[in-house]
Amino acid sequence: MEQALKAAISILFDGVAYAMLLFIISVGLSITMGLMGFANLAHGAFAMLGGYVLVTLMLNAGIPFLLALVLAALVVALVSIPFERFLYRRLYRAGELDQVLLSIGLVFMATAGITYFYGPSTVAISVPAFLTGQIDLGFGTFPAYRTFTIAVGIVMIVALWYAFEKTLVGARIRAAVDNRRMAQSIGIDVDRLFVLTFSVGSGLAALGGGLAIEIIGMSPTFALTYLVFFLIVVAVGGLGSVRGAFVAALVLGIVDTAGKYLWPDGGAFFIYALTIAILLAKPEGLFGRA
Amino acid sequence: MNASDETETARRSAHEAFARSERWRWTEALPWIAAVGAFFVFPDYMALGTQILIAILFALSLDLILGYAGIITLGHAAYFGAGAYATGMLSAHLGWGEPISAMLFGGAVAAAFGFVSGWILLRYHGLTLLMLTLATAILLMETANVLEAWTGGFDGLVGISIWPLLGTFEYDLWGHTYYWYALTVLFLCFLVCRRIVHSPFGRSLVGIKNNTARMHAIGTPVHRRLVTIYTISAGMAGIAGGLFAESNAFVTLDVLSFARSGAVLIMLVVGGVGRLYGAFVGTAVFLILEDELAKLSPEFWEFGIGLLLVLVVLFFRGGLLGAADALTRRLFPGKRP
Numbered sequence: 001m002e003q004a005l006k007a008a009i010s011i012l013f014d015g016v017a018y019a020m021l022l023f024i025i026s027v028g029l030s031i032t033m034g035l036m037g038f039a040n041l042a043h044g045a046f047a048m049l050g051g052y053v054l055v056t057l058m059l060n061a062g063i064p065f066l067l068a069l070v071l072a073a074l075v076v077a078l079v080s081i082p083f084e085r086f087l088y089r090r091l092y093r094a095g096e097l098d099q100v101l102l103s104i105g106l107v108f109m110a111t112a113g114i115t116y117f118y119g120p121s122t123v124a125i126s127v128p129a130f131l132t133g134q135i136d137l138g139f140g141t142f143p144a145y146r147t148f149t150i151a152v153g154i155v156m157i158v159a160l161w162y163a164f165e166k167t168l169v170g171a172r173i174r175a176a177v178d179n180r181r182m183a184q185s186i187g188i189d190v191d192r193l194f195v196l197t198f199s200v201g202s203g204l205a206a207l208g209g210g211l212a213i214e215i216i217g218m219s220p221t222f223a224l225t226y227l228v229f230f231l232i233v234v235a236v237g238g239l240g241s242v243r244g245a246f247v248a249a250l251v252l253g254i255v256d257t258a259g260k261y262l263w264p265d266g267g268a269f270f271i272y273a274l275t276i277a278i279l280l281a282k283p284e285g286l287f288g289r290a
Numbered sequence: 291m292n293a294s295d296e297t298e299t300a301r302r303s304a305h306e307a308f309a310r311s312e313r314w315r316w317t318e319a320l321p322w323i324a325a326v327g328a329f330f331v332f333p334d335y336m337a338l339g340t341q342i343l344i345a346i347l348f349a350l351s352l353d354l355i356l357g358y359a360g361i362i363t364l365g366h367a368a369y370f371g372a373g374a375y376a377t378g379m380l381s382a383h384l385g386w387g388e389p390i391s392a393m394l395f396g397g398a399v400a401a402a403f404g405f406v407s408g409w410i411l412l413r414y415h416g417l418t419l420l421m422l423t424l425a426t427a428i429l430l431m432e433t434a435n436v437l438e439a440w441t442g443g444f445d446g447l448v449g450i451s452i453w454p455l456l457g458t459f460e461y462d463l464w465g466h467t468y469y470w471y472a473l474t475v476l477f478l479c480f481l482v483c484r485r486i487v488h489s490p491f492g493r494s495l496v497g498i499k500n501n502t503a504r505m506h507a508i509g510t511p512v513h514r515r516l517v518t519i520y521t522i523s524a525g526m527a528g529i530a531g532g533l534f535a536e537s538n539a540f541v542t543l544d545v546l547s548f549a550r551s552g553a554v555l556i557m558l559v560v561g562g563v564g565r566l567y568g569a570f571v572g573t574a575v576f577l578i579l580e581d582e583l584a585k586l587s588p589e590f591w592e593f594g595i596g597l598l599l600v601l602v603v604l605f606f607r608g609g610l611l612g613a614a615d616a617l618t619r620r621l622f623p624g625k626r627p
Contacts, residue, residue, distance in 0.1 A: 039417055090604065096416060097362050101559055102603040104552060108596030112589040228428065228548065235421040265443075266436040272429040276422060280410070283418040 009140065011258050017146035019253025020153025021215060025208035025226075026233035027160065027245045028201020034177045034240015035197055038088060039096045042103035043205055044223035044230055045110040050076045050206020051218040052114055055123050065127050069210045077203030084198040092194075107223050115220040122219045149211050156204070160242050173197060177240040229256075232275050238288025247286060312488040321570045325473055329466075337465040342577050343472040344533050347479055349558045349569035351526035356555075357564030358487055359519050360499030361412070364420055364551055365427030366527060368407070371546030373400040373528025375434060375441060378535040382449040383440070389452050389471070389536050396532025397525045404524020405517065412516045424548065431546035446542035450535060468537045475533060479526055483566055486522070495519055556595065560602055562609030571610050 029043040050072045057068040087106075091099050127145060135144040164170035176183040176190050184190050212218060216226075233252060237244030252271065259270050278286065328339055348370055355361040373396035380395055381387045411422050434441045441447055455471055486492045497505045498512055505512055535541050544550065553576070561572020576595070583591035606613045 033417070039420065087600070087604075095362075096420060097356075097559075098603050098607075100362070100364070100420070101556070101599050104556070105596040105599030105603065108592050108599070110596075112591075112593035112596065115592075116589045224548075228424065231421060231424070235417060239417070265438075266432065269429070269432040269436060272425045272432060275425045276429065279414075279418055279422055279425070283414050 007261075011261050012254065013142055013146065015254035015257035016250070017149045017153075017215065017253075018257055019250045020150050021208055021212055022229060022233055022253055023246050023249035024153060024156055024211065025205045026230045026237075026249060027156075027242060028197070028204045029230055030234045030237060030242070030245040031173070031177075031197050031240055032194075032201050033234055035173065035180075036088075036092055036194055038092060039099045040088070040103050041100055041227060041231075042106040042110070042223070043201075044227045045107050046076055046080055046202040047205040047209035047212070047226075048110060048114065048218070048220070048222040049079070050203075050209035051213050051222065052118060052123070053206065054210040054213065055118075055125055055218070058125050065125070065131070069207065072210045073203040073207040076206030077199045080202035081195060081199050084195055088198070089194065107227070110223060111220045118220070120220055122217045123213065125213055127214055145214050149215065152207075152211065156207075157242075157246060164242060169193075169196070232271070234285075236275060236278050236285055238285030241285070241287040244285055244287030308488070308493070318567070321567060322477070329469060333466070336469045338577070338581060340465050340468045340472050340537050341534075342574055343469070343476050344530050344537065345554070345557065345577060346569050346573045347472075347476050347530040347533070348527055348554050349561070349573050350476075350480065350483055350566065351523045351530065352554055352558050353563065353566060353569050354483060354486065354523040354526070355520055356558065357566075357568070358492060358499065359495040359516055361516065361520065362420060363423040364548070364555070365423035365425075366523075366554055367546050367548070367550035368423075368427035368430045369400040369404050369524035369527035370531040370534070370550065370554075371427075371430065371434070372403050372524075373397055373531030374535040374541045374545045375447065375531075376400070376528070377532035378447045378450045378541040379440060381451055382447055387451050387453040389455050392452070393475070393529055393532035393536060396535065397529035400528020400531065401521050401525030404528075405521040408517045408520035408524070412513060412520060424551075427546060427551055428548065431543055434543055434546060441543075442541075444543060446540055448540060450539045450541070452536045452539065465537070468533075472533055472537070475529065479529065480566070483526075486519075487566065491515070491518075556599060558609075560598060560609055562611035565611055568609050568611050575610065 025044070025047045029040060032038060032040060032043075053075050054068050054072040057063045057071055058065060063071065083106075087102065091102055131145045131148050133144055134141040135147050137147065162170075164174060172183065172188045173193055176188060176193055180190055209218065209222070212222070229252065233245055233248045236252070237246070237248035251274075255274065256268070256271055259266075259268065282288075325339075325343070329336065332339070348366075351369075352363075352366050355363065355366075373393075376399035377392045377396035380392050386392060407426055411419060411426065414422055435443055437443075455467055487495075494505065494510055494515055497510065498515060502512060531545060534545065557572040557576045558569055559572065560576060561570065562568030579594070580591055583594060602609060608615065
């Protein structure tokens with residue numbers, strides 16, 4: 001009995017760490033899709049870019065892990081701005097097909113480019129000593145790195161909650177997600193919100209990509225492999241909903257981790273069956289607006 | 291001229307325009323001449339040629355729903371894979387290897403699956419539909435993975451043995467038999483597609499694509515029309531999958547993968563959506579370039595196809611054939627493309 005309880009706690013812990021990763025990467029996608037209605041399949045490519053920028057900063061410039069993590073997020077946030085200005089904005093009014101194709105094209109180019117410079121295999125970094133091994137949290141010992149990931153996730157959730165609910169910019173974004181034309185007509189510069197959210201969302205994705213190296217691994221196929229998971233978080237949670245993305249990421253992370261432990265061959269089956277069931281019942285997602 | 295005369299003239303000219311669009315043009319012979327010619331010019335490349343013909347058929351089935359009915363799907367490989375597994379399992383488990391009936395069986399299974407899934411999914415739109423088609427295809431792949439005893443799971447389905455075509459033509463090492471077989475099937479399916487898109491039913495699909503609300507308003511049974519074309523398209527994709535299983539005598543989970551759903555979409559878009567022949571041009575260009583460039587370096591190929599996609603979306607919405615049309619119009623102004 002105690003054995004089973006320990007196993008359950010361990011699965012739950014790993015699942016929550018994975019969920020935080022999914023949330024950090026996907027939340028930007030959810031907001032940009034809610035705000036701009038852009039089916040951006042290349043969001044994972046920005047996460048991947050973040051991972052590789054982190055690797056480069058650590059291995060080539062000798063910058064320590066934590067600083068490199070922050071720098072990687074900033075670099076990708078900046079790099080994403082020209083993409084929004086010159087590519088994405090041309091297709092805001094186009095159909096989903098064009099958006100899907102453009103962003104898949106970008107994923108292919110990113111995958112090929114990163115394979116060319118870094119090779120096709122998984123990359124490795126060395127995290128600082130305090131993030132390796134186990135950590136005692138009082139009610140049990142847990143892997144230190146996963147604890148760190150969960151802590152970062154919680155900080156991000158609180159920061160996002162504050163930014164959305166308590167600041168003027170957050171109120172403007174919420175207004176624009178609800179009704180873009182109304183927001184524009186009362187003088188909100190929606191165009192500038194687009195750049196801002198796209199850039200912050202890409203930076204968050206890069207942060208998630210950097211954290212992912214030690215948990216789910218980072219290789220040039222990352223953007224395509226996990227694309228479906230990011231999309232599920234966004235679609236199941238509901239477009240433009242931070243709370244929805246969080247709940248969906250939590251469910252997906254825990255169910256997927258539990259499935260891999262308990263039924264390694266068919267675990268993924270549940271994820272997709274659950275996704276289809278939720279979307280059939282609630283096409284706009286759990287917390288989306290119809 | 292009184293009002294009823296005017297209506298009559300308008301009706302007649304509209305009728306004539308439709309009749310004209312259905313008339314065969316000499317340019318339409320070109321791909322078929324190229325396909326027959328390729329057999330004599332590149333006899334050593336017939337294995338690749340057969341795979342191109344199968345991919346064209348698959349892309350053609352996608353054009354029916356995407357190009358004419360406007361249904362965007364990220365999971366069309368579900369039907370290709372269903373056909374491939376149905377045909378393969380018929381031979382591997384039940385010992386039936388007659389190629390034509392086995393292929394049609396694959397098509398029938400895929401059509402049945404297309405009918406059921408289409409009936410449920412086609413009530414949804416936009417991103418939800420995109421996610422549902424994607425998840426359905428992956429769910430099918432996971433199912434095939436779990437049902438290892440039937441599908442061979444991750445290792446693939448082995449033990450497919452196909453009898454000689456029409457009882458006489460053996461499978462040969464150079465793939466000559468299968469090239470002709472696939473070309474015949476493709477031609478017959480193409481005739482069906484061409485008939486469909488020029489029929490009143492096909493025109494009503496274009497109407498649904500352009501303005502669903504208006505088609506509802508004039509009394510078109512929109513959902514039924516969409517399910518019908520989706521079922522036909524799934525069946526055709528299943529026939530392509532059946533051909534694939536027979537020509538390779540091996541089926542892996544890859545036939546159901548997102549990569550395959552994405553690739554067929556890319557091939558069609560690169561060639562040109564909603565014009566039937568786009569499937570031919572895009573698929574041939576995609577697979578021949580892949581074969582050649584991947585020899586140099588796989589990254590080179592992947593980057594190239596990504597760049598091509600971005601350029602097509604930004605500058606050549608009509609794909610390669612659309613660009614060719616624009617060029618023709620520029621060179622010969624006043625002539626109808």
